[in-house]
Amino acid sequence: MASKSTLALIATGCATASASNAFVALPAQTSSAGQLRGLAAGSSSNHSTSSSSSPSSIATLGACVGVAAVGVAARRQRQEGNTKAATVVKAFENETGVQAPLGYWDPLGFSTDGDLETFRRRREVEIKNGRVAMFATIGYIVPEYYRLPGYLSPGQDITFESVPNGLKACAVCPAEGLFQWVAFCGFYEILINKPVDPADPGNYGKGRLGLGNAVLGPTGTGGIEDPEARKRGLNSELANGRLAMMAIIGMFFQDGLTGSAWGDWANYTDSPLRAFENELGVQAPAGFWDPAGFTKNGDADAFRRRRYIELKHGRVSMLACLGYITAYYYRFPGECSPSLGLKFEDVPNGLGAFSKVPLSGWAQMIFFAGTVELFQYVDDPKRAPGDFENAGFLGIPNGYLKISDPESKAKKLSAEIANGRLAMMAIIGMFFQDGLTGSAWGDWSNYTESPLR
Numbered sequence: 001m002a003s004k005s006t007l008a009l010i011a012t013g014c015a016t017a018s019a020s021n022a023f024v025a026l027p028a029q030t031s032s033a034g035q036l037r038g039l040a041a042g043s044s045s046n047h048s049t050s051s052s053s054s055p056s057s058i059a060t061l062g063a064c065v066g067v068a069a070v071g072v073a074a075r076r077q078r079q080e081g082n083t084k085a086a087t088v089v090k091a092f093e094n095e096t097g098v099q100a101p102l103g104y105w106d107p108l109g110f111s112t113d114g115d116l117e118t119f120r121r122r123r124e125v126e127i128k129n130g131r132v133a134m135f136a137t138i139g140y141i142v143p144e145y146y147r148l149p150g151y152l153s154p155g156q157d158i159t160f161e162s163v164p165n166g167l168k169a170c171a172v173c174p175a176e177g178l179f180q181w182v183a184f185c186g187f188y189e190i191l192i193n194k195p196v197d198p199a200d201p202g203n204y205g206k207g208r209l210g211l212g213n214a215v216l217g218p219t220g221t222g223g224i225e226d227p228e229a230r231k232r233g234l235n236s237e238l239a240n241g242r243l244a245m246m247a248i249i250g251m252f253f254q255d256g257l258t259g260s261a262w263g264d265w266a267n268y269t270d271s272p273l274r275a276f277e278n279e280l281g282v283q284a285p286a287g288f289w290d291p292a293g294f295t296k297n298g299d300a301d302a303f304r305r306r307r308y309i310e311l312k313h314g315r316v317s318m319l320a321c322l323g324y325i326t327a328y329y330y331r332f333p334g335e336c337s338p339s340l341g342l343k344f345e346d347v348p349n350g351l352g353a354f355s356k357v358p359l360s361g362w363a364q365m366i367f368f369a370g371t372v373e374l375f376q377y378v379d380d381p382k383r384a385p386g387d388f389e390n391a392g393f394l395g396i397p398n399g400y401l402k403i404s405d406p407e408s409k410a411k412k413l414s415a416e417i418a419n420g421r422l423a424m425m426a427i428i429g430m431f432f433q434d435g436l437t438g439s440a441w442g443d444w445s446n447y448t449e450s451p452l453r
Contacts, residue, residue: 092104092111092114092119095119095123096231096234096235096238097123097126097234097235097238097239099235099239103444110122120198120199120201121201123201123202124195124201124202126238126241126242127201127202127237127238127241128202129241129245130237130238130240130241130242130244130245131237131241133241133244133245133247133248134240134241134244136244136248137244137247137248137251140165140166140248140251140261143163143165144165147160147161147163148160149161152173152174152177153174153176153177156174158172158173158174165260165261166251166255166260166261167252167255167256192204193206208224208233279303279307280307280384280410280413280414280417281307281310281414281417281418283414283418294306304385305385307385307386308379308385308386310417310420310421311385311386311416311417311420312386313420313424314416314417314419314420314421314423314424315386315416315420317420317423317424317426317427318419318420318423320423320427321423321426321427321430324349324350324427324430324440327349328349331344331345331347332344336357336361337358337360337361340358342356342358349439349440350430350434350439350440351431351434351435376388376390376391377390377391
């Protein structure tokens, strides 16, 4: 059972992260929510809002402290558990398909029970679906450049040339043709593909590229003899099949919404995201990406508040990532706490610093972030979110270096949003990897208590 100190750290982390939510949202706007749809061109700049500074920098710091405290607790609990006898079960981490940088990736824990038969069944299903998806992806692409001559259905006077590509073909192809496909696939599945070895899922004895029956006869060999080359080929097949499964689903969606598997998203005129598609941060290839539909109501006030929060969290995360990296190469000389005799070089990097930095040091950091938030960088509703009048280039307080060129400014602001999004993902990844391996870029083999081993 976890010690009281471990439980206390976990409780502190959860409470800190939860309390920080109180500081994330801007104060309620006094004006009514504006709908961008239907507004006259250029009228959005006249939208009336009231403002107040939102201490989201404190919120971000609080959330980081919360996540970090939970990570420290996890490390402490693991260290306590290491004193007990433990058996590390390396179930599937050496199987085909385990590739860097993720290693054996099973975030939902399907294989934590170590059931070999279930693993092999899922692996065979994965391989089959991947192979079908690779054929389907190729089948989507080839008709754009080549069609078979002649008739698909002479009785209905349908030529191959007249069948549209993609999902629209389902409405043109006769029912007999669809039945033939299903019958062919069923015949191949039931009578042709016979497993060679239960311990080798997906191996049906058809040789390289599965062409044994078509090229080398019913008992054709032609497999890859070299074990290393075979392993590399099987790994490539799994990786390509996984990519193809994602690709074909993406083609289905894009085809259904735009009329083509690689159609222009501008053709999707019914998109609820059109209200903000010209805002900063809308970048290829995703465009305006809001899968959860937060902005589908076109509320300009809510969008501005979320953009304001996104920018601040991104800026804090970029600084946090730099702080994680810099300490590995440079430390300030002197003492962090003269009264405690604590030198900067004695403070460990990452989550380990939480147990070394004195409470007065944390109070100073929170106080500094609060003063910057409340008095230095104050939100002005007349300016763009995150654009503070007294902050110059790179956010230097009272900086006089400004970007005058509108094109250059828009490019740099878009880059800031993109880098901030990346940094938010990166710092959370650093927290987790640090908490589980002992370093922000530690070796995952040090995480000996992984349930995937």
